[in-house]
Amino acid sequence: MSKPEKIVAIKGMNDILPADAPLWELFENTAETILKSYGYQKIVTPIVEETGLFKRAIGAVTDIVEKEMYSFTDSMNGDELTLRPEGTAGVVRAVIEHNMVYDGPKRLWYKGPMFRHERPQRGRYRQFFQFGAEAVGFTGPDIDAELIMLCRRLWDDLGLQNVRLELNSIGNAEERLRHRADLIAYFESHADILDAEAQRRLHSNPLRILDTKNPAMQEMVNGAPQLLSYLGEESRAHFEGVKRLLDRNNVQFTVNPRLVRGLDYYNRTVFEWVTEELGSQGTICAGGRYDPLIETFGGKATPGVGFAMGIERIIELMKGLGEPAQPGQCDVYMVHQGEEAQVQAFILAERLRDAGLDVVLHCATPTGAGSFKSQMKKADGSGASFAVILGEDEVANNVAAVKSLRGESGEQQQATVAFDAVVDHIVDAIVGGHDHDHDHVHYHP
Structure with a gap:
């Protein structure tokens, strides 16, 4: 009788072994303690949602929706379903469905697996774990700054070094439309430099061209119109408010005019925490404001802001600090x-x-x-x-x-x-x- 073929894990979907558990527990316990100290409450949403939820939230013309989502038709009833590629859409869906802000704003946090069919890299997998927070119902720059400072406290408590903050404002929809028209015109005037991916995105999502990693396009992209120049009085005042609170709390940051985020629902403040210690996958936490999203989902217009961090990438940084003291297996x-x-x-x-x-x-x-x-x-x-x-x-x-x-x-x-x-x-x-x-x-x- 032949020996049965050995079954191994699906590519990009990794086991977390007991030897790594102390680092994961240290991260999760530290993060949960900090979120609680800021008044955030835990929310758990399903791993599977209707495919339309993500198409509406993330945008149909994005890499996530076009190439990366694990979507399928439920053979029992024909429903179009998707393994969640990110956490915000499900949290917002739950906020609307359960009318959670009827008695006031909510501070929420979540953790769990997400799924994207992309090329596995160090700290980037097809099943990956995110820890995120969403503050729903708050309008001012203070909550934006709070979330950013919360992250800074987490890095400090974990002992992480060489993590820096990049900040930008992408304004409101009207300001982005004016910028978008000028951006398209600028790129069209340099059509001979655009690669195939940029040409595909030129009229569907030109902001994403600013994120290009193509060296041949860098000089041209650096000369593109900057969205900060299109901000109106309210958007500019909001951004200045965020920066002022960070400055007064000794949070160092760099304004990066090319930071736009990849999802359609963001407005005004966007930010990323990045490191040089993980190669090309240097972003360990990203977020921003998404005031239009809840109304887009059919709810009452409600502001929101949040972030998500990739736990695997943070674990990679923690490994560089050495193994944490491990308690005995038992008493x-x-x-x-x-x-x-x-x-x-x-x-x-x-x-x-x-x-x-x-x-x-x-x-x-x-x-x-x-x-x-x-x-x-x-x-x-x-x-x-x-x-x-x-x-x-x-x-x-x-x-x-x-x-x-x-x-x-x-x-x-x-x-x-x-x-x-x-x-x-x-x-x-x-x-x-x-x-x-x-x-x-x-x-x-």
Whole structure:
């Protein structure tokens, strides 16, 4: 009989292995703590939405909609569905559907997987994870600045270096239309320099040409009309308000007139946090204001602003700082030998978990249950503070051997403890208590 063919993960959809879990947990715990400190509340939306949601939000003439979305027809009812390529559209859909701003503005955050069919690169995958925030119902530059400063606090708390802020304003729809007309005319006057991609976008999405990475077009693009020159009084005042708040809070930034963002729903403030340490994929967080989006979805006109950050890219930066201190796999490792000892180990493990401790119970492998020596080796490797040992003698005398695995200077002590006193003995030791019931405990080397 031939050996079955091995199945591997789909290209660009990666496993997150236990060895990487501490970095992910550090990022997620830090980010969630900071979002909570700013008054943001968690929202969870479905991974699958109607395809029309993203076409309307992102824009039909964008790389995401045209090339990258994982879309399919539901074979059960014919619905056109898509795995979400970004998070904002789903959050806004939920805000409208559940009338969430009826009693005032909302600060929301989310995390989860997104899906785009693009060429996998370092920190950029076809299934990737985003952490994002959306502030809905706020009009002023203050909320824009708050979100930016929130990100700065996250970089500081994670210890990330060499992350810089780029900022721009893309004004309102009327201002962009005037700029768009002049931009198209400018590009048409340099048609001989435009590459095929730029020619395709010339009349559908000319702003995206400003993002070109084609070296042959850089000098021409640098001379293109700048959107900042088209801003009216209100848009300019809003942008100046954002910059003033950042300046007064010592947030350094660079105004980048070519920063336009790739999604159709943005207006006024747009920003990116970028680094030089990830090669061409240097943007780790991007966002901006999207006041027209909710009305576009059929809701009442409501302002909004938000950001999204790619967790994989941030994890790559965190790896450059070294591994975080990793806690042990558990507090207690249960070692046992014999059928009745196994039963008693299960009982005691549950009691220890009831007391709030993390417990790993040794279980049989294809090579057998393992000797006391081999089990103790696993106990030590688990990072546990204590090993609880049960064998025939312990069961017969209704006791357990409790061995400290992390004593000072590597010293290990073992105590014989009455079975019903084991939980209190270990809890007291872990919290630094000194009120052990010595009638039940007999220490020996």
